[in-house]
Amino acid sequence: MSSQNKLRTITKAVIPAAGKGTRLLPLTKAVPKELIPLGKKPVLEHIVEEVIGAGISEVLFVISEEKTAIRSHFGDGIGGVRFEYAFQAEQKGLADAVMCGRDFTGDDPFAVVLGDSVIETDQRTTPFERVLNTHRDTDASGVIVVQKTPLAEVSRYGIVSPKHGTAPSFEIDGLVEKPKPEQAPSEYAIAGRYAFDASIYDCIRRTKPGANGEYQITDSIGIMLNDAKSVWCVALGPGEVRRDIGTFPSYFEALEVEIAKHSGR
Numbered sequence: 010m011s012s013q014n015k016l017r018t019i020t021k022a023v024i025p026a027a028g029k030g031t032r033l034l035p036l037t038k039a040v041p042k043e044l045i046p047l048g049k050k051p052v053l054e055h056i057v058e059e060v061i062g063a064g065i066s067e068v069l070f071v072i073s074e075e076k077t078a079i080r081s082h083f084g085d086g087i088g089g090v091r092f093e094y095a096f097q098a099e100q101k102g103l104a105d106a107v108m109c110g111r112d113f114t115g116d117d118p119f120a121v122v123l124g125d126s127v128i129e130t131d132q133r134t135t136p137f138e139r140v141l142n143t144h145r146d147t148d149a150s151g152v153i154v155v156q157k158t159p160l161a162e163v164s165r166y167g168i169v170s171p172k173h174g175t176a177p178s179f180e181i182d183g184l185v186e187k188p189k190p191e192q193a194p195s196e197y198a199i200a201g202r203y204a205f206d207a208s209i210y211d212c213i214r215r216t217k218p219g220a221n222g223e224y225q226i227t228d229s230i231g232i233m234l235n236d237a238k239s240v241w242c243v244a245l246g247p248g249e250v251r252r253d254i255g256t257f258p259s260y261f262e263a264l265e266v267e268i269a270k271h272s273g274r
């Protein structure tokens with residue numbers, strides 16, 4: 010590996026898990042949504058395994074005072090991988106949660122992995138690994154996993170605008186949070202895995218509250234593009250699915266798939 014590539018190799022991941030989980034009430038009244046069961050393990054344990062499997066050696070969980078059960082579950086680390094915790098004082102949105110990683114990441118590039126979203130894959134190289142590889146092999150300041158989504162559903166997600174090329178990986182020149190179908194620049198929805206270099210922090214500082222009155226990381230990435238930085242996407246393949254367990258329908262779907270994997274055992 011060249012020394013340039015080595016500098017671009019990511020070993021740190023930030024897992025935002027401080028959200029209120031209001032869409033899963035009353036289940037999430039006392040139990041953090043990231044710790045609800047997905048088969049034999051909490052959702053977040055599946056995600057931590059994905060992250061460690063990709064070679065990440067330091068993980069920061071962004072939590073809140075109400076969600077210290079996450080720290081009780083994971084502790085200081087496992088098998089040489091170090092776990093740290095940062096507290097998000099107020100749940101002001103994903104961009105604000107990412108900002109809580111500032112001291113942990115320093116000036117190193119890092120991954121962001123949503124604590125409520127699992128990705129199933131039939132590929133040898135997982136989508137998250139492909140994000141890390143794309144960051145290493147391009148000059149991208151940001152890399153995002155995206156999933157092709159029916160046009161009728163684009164208003165639930167951040168949607169990217171491809172610059173040229175399409176799947177499996179492509180550069181973008183814009184993105185918009187929760188667009189109306191007629192305003193969506195494509196059908197590619199942001200799917201919960203990112204890589205950034207430290208320039209994202211300055212973009213977050215310049216981000217104004219957006220959709221739902223929250224600081225949206227989609228808007229921060231838009232600022233990154235306005236700064237003429239390059240942003241790439243890694244598209245999920247036909248046999249890959251992102252499941253956001255943050256609503257009951259999608260949680261039940263993920264649960265059914267997981268139970269089917271273990272049926273008969």
Ligand code: UTP
Binds near residue numbers: 030101102106
């Ligand atoms: P969501 O917006 O889906 O989670 O954030 P939420 O805010 O908990 O959901 P509802 O609307 O109240 O049901 C995606 C991920 O980002 C984290 C969440 O914990 C989740 O893992 N998050 C979100 C934060 O850490 N801080 C925030 O301010 C917002």
